[in-house]
Amino acid sequence: MVKKLTTLLAALAAAVTLAPAATAAPAPGDIAEALKHIPGLTVVSEDPAPAGFRFFHLTFTQPADHRDPRAGTFEQRYTLLHRDFAAPTVAYTSGYNMNDRASRSEVTQIVNGNQLSMEYRYFSPSRPAKTDWAKQLTIWQAAADEHRAVQALKAIYPGKWLATGASKGGMTATYYRRFFPHDVDGTVPYVAPNDVINEHDSYNRFLARVGNDPACRAALKAVQRDVLKRRDEFGALAAREAAEKKYTFTTVGSIDIAIELTVIDSYWAFWQYQKQADCATVPAAGSPAQVIYDWYDRVESLVTYADQALEGYVPYYYQASVQLGSPESYDSYLQDLIRYPGKNVSSTFVPKSIKMPPFDHFAMPDIDFWVRTQGDQLLYIYGENDPWGAERFAPSRHRDTALYTVPGGNHGAKIAQLPAAQAADATAMVRRWAGLPPVAGALTQASPPAGFPDFDADPLVVQKPRL
CATH class of the missing domain: 3.40.50.1820 (Alpha/Beta hydrolase fold, catalytic domain)
Known part of the structure; x- marks a missing residue:
């Protein structure tokens, strides 16, 4: 065929x-x-x-x-x-x-x-x-x-x-x-x-064994869980930054959704942009919130999914939703802390005003x-x-x-x-x-x-x- x-x-x-x-x-x-x-x-x-x-x-x-x-x-x-x-x-x-x-x-x-x-x-x-x-x-x-x-x-x-x-x-x-x-x-x-x-791929298997140090993978997952457990602390820091920059979160739905999606994506983002040596920079779970927040700024900012930050990339997310495909969400180890299951998909980042055709398989x-x-x-x-x-x-x-x-x-x-x-x-x-x-x-x-x-x-x- x-x-x-x-x-x-x-x-x-x-x-x-x-x-x-x-x-x-x-x-x-x-x-x-x-x-x-x-x-x-x-x-x-x-x-x-x-x-x-x-x-x-x-x-x-x-x-x-x-x-x-x-x-x-x-x-x-x-x-x-x-x-x-x-x-x-x-x-x-x-x-x-x-x-x-x-x-x-x-x-x-x-x-x-x-x-x-x-x-x-x-x-x-x-x-x-x-x-x-x-x-x-x-x-x-x-x-x-x-x-x-x-x-x-x-x-x-x-x-x-x-x-x-x-x-x-x-x-x-x-x-x-x-x-x-x-x-x-x-x-x-x-x-x-x-x-x-689409939605049937090997990305998650790759992420489960990426790099040469299991301790680095464990540290990244631990800090993700820590942020989701301390949502109020990190939400306050993100809200303060959003207010200073006049950010809104209409497309994804709320600042809490944006933080959750960012935390999920941070594991991927670390390996996409950082190097193995950067494992040494991963903060320990339980570190002061500002220390972890600043680390996220270098890896995947907790306000990444503000409307103003997303605006320039909407054509990409649209294409990922209708033709290109996108990876599965690597989050099985976070399920007990996730409030918005199924939200981490490319269509989430496309404004509702843009109508999307069925996916081209x-x-x-x-x-x-x-x-x-x-x-x-x-x-x-x-x-x-x-x-x-x-x-x-x-x-x-x-x-x-x-x-x-x-x-x-x-x-x-x-x-x-x-x-x-x-x-x-x-x-x-x-x-x-x-x-x-x-x-x-x-x-x-x-x-x-x-x-x-x-x-x-x-x-x-x-x-x-x-x-």
Whole structure:
């Protein structure tokens, strides 16, 4: 059935006309002049960039619905980091909002290329004025956005193209390649979850044995139980912070619900963002409330699920509720303290004003089947201790693909953190896809790109949502 569905969806995607922007004039010597010739593209500003690069904020006119021209258009935000017309170009997305800085993804560093970065549709302000979430916010529509933009920019960047992204961006890069397999010459998704069967997964089994220290897992669970037993103390601290920041909790229902959901998620969040060595920072159960509260601020703030904090991530939670799927709630050891069973699901974080269609049980199996059987030039990077890697993509080993896991790595895993031989092999693979010769060794964390900020330090690169 899955095979038939894959064939059907592929035929449907091929049948839809996605007219890319008209071919631009031959690229002149100046990138700013070249960008003017691309229909639908607007240069909003040019900002300072490190030596040898130019950096532009752009908008690109996209159909609100690639299958229905009558639905109108919207302006999608992009940035362009330009180095050379002849250099390889990397299509990057976080799967969320735009990263506004002139920074380079690891793949862009490896190939020393140009980088076109996109804001995912429905993340403000890249949203149609008249919304239709069910029709317009799907993985196919987002892939079609990237397809049109890449095809338009190929008019001035005729060389090799790669696609990349981390977390939801890695998922986005995979979906883009599945629906438009010939757009780019290689795809490098980082820490990309693959929740094939919603609400029936292996995340909880992973969390039960994550890390190499049972005492750390026990300490995390103990402090969770401690907070839920002392709700009044922690509720008062959270209420004080919420009042100072003018936070409300209408979407989840109350500040008490928000605290409970945060406490449940904190175990996951610790392993997603912290390292094994950070086990030493876990406060003992019974510690002063302020000490534990401050620790939660570093791991998973107890006011994380305020309306104002959730607002920017609603498109993600919507997609998790209708197509992407989401992990089970890891909370069996907290059941005697939980007041709101069944509340820790992605739909809880979507305002009731947004109507959601039934869950699409075919979307993720279709992607998974394509990666396993047809996907080529795919390189997946995961972190050993990252819960999102519990259900990962599994590309065929016979189609110029690879999968590497960073030992002890978290949700920020990258090629430079791999053992030296694996990092060198992965680097060589990426450069080969980009039409470049191999280099000695690989990028290391000790050698950041000159003039650029730390890409992984940007909060829009490593995303906040646990779900």
